[in-house]
Amino acid sequence: MFRKYLTLIHKTIILVFLPLSLSASNLHEFITLSQNNEQYLIKQMQSEQASLSRSQAFRNYLPHLSLNSAYVANNKDRFIIDPQESLFAKFSLNLLLYDGGAREANLRALESKEKLSFLDKEQSKNYLALNAITLYFNTLSLEKILLANQQKVKFLRSTFERLQKFYDAGLSPKDELESIKARYHLSLLELSQNELKLASIQKEIRILSNTNFTPNGNAFLENPNQEKSQSYEVSIAKEQINLAKESVNLAKAEYFPKFYIQDNFGFYKNNYNPKIPTPFINLTDEFLEKYSQSNQFILGMEWKIFDFNARAKEVEKERLNVQIANANARLSERKNKEELNYIDQSLKVLKQQIYTLNLSLNAANLAFESVDKKYQAGLVSYVEYLQALEAKFKAQSDLELAHNEFEITKANYYFNAGIDLISKVRE
16 A cells, blocks of 8 residues: 555656646746836936936027016115116027037037936846846746645655654664654755745745736747847947047037127116206206116127146046046956856856756656665665655756756846847747
8 A cells, every 4th residue: 555655656746847837928028017117217217317418408509598687776875877776677698609619529428428328228128127037937947846845745744654653563663764754854944945935036026026926837038149249238338438538528628719699688767866956857867768778799708728737637537537438348348258158158068967967857767767666566675765756856856947047047148148138038
């Protein structure tokens, strides 16, 4: 009867690592949810801010009209030409004609910042997709391992309870009972640890997607094939060079004069109330008008001629920033190239590992079948049977973890290459 029970357990174990679900994969859906969280929304708004800043700067260089209005009262001693009360409004039209190229450099710098913000947004989007893919495969892998853990616990608990009865009846040695007891409690600990890992992954899923999303299906990523790198890190580093160059142009612009046009048109209502003898009031009225208008046209120039070489120091500082940006871009490009080469080598090793673990699993299955038959014939001990069973479970878990690592490594390859991850998902 006991041997029949073991055979039934053996058949149950074979089913443990079948696919969790035959339904369609929902990895695409999970990636989309992850890219709708607050982190990406913030990046979108920051990108929009950069676009608005460039548009605002361009409009600031266009002619602008302003209004200045006030009521003025003069008390106590005053000149005869100063009104006692005055109400005026002045319109000013201003236009910058030339500023040594600072205008153009500033607009190009803002355009560069807009590109940087866009690249940062797209990198964040792909990073969220990478997180979603990692959590997806970690969840499916851990769920399969948990199923195996649960079967192992169930089997060892039943075995321990039966051996306890045999021991109480004097039919089983104590060392065998204690060995099974230790194996049983170790399997309980392993199950609890893996359940805690799954809870941690589920926590990260809720943070990422703001939902109680449940990964399912059997999605995978397309195998990389010498993809051309479009790394966001490298693109950002190169755009930083352009931004640094425009900062140099802005500093150089301070050497040149600025030319501008200003036109001021004013309306005045004055109450002079001069303190003069009555016979002279009519005479003063001819010179002091209560209502008046004025128009002032200015073609101006502003030029800093001498500043103790402060401008030269500013130019020198910005040129050093260009060199720093160039060095950073070279480093980023080299790091990206080496990282992609390393990941490519890792994928080759993982393929070899999966192949080897498949062989190990087949060997463990054959070994277990052989030990099972020998045990039923009474040719091997119960301890040997459990060792063969443990080897079978370990081979299954190792193979599942290798498959999981293989898919996540492919995702890291595409992320480092700057390729849209969702486009490489196959379901």
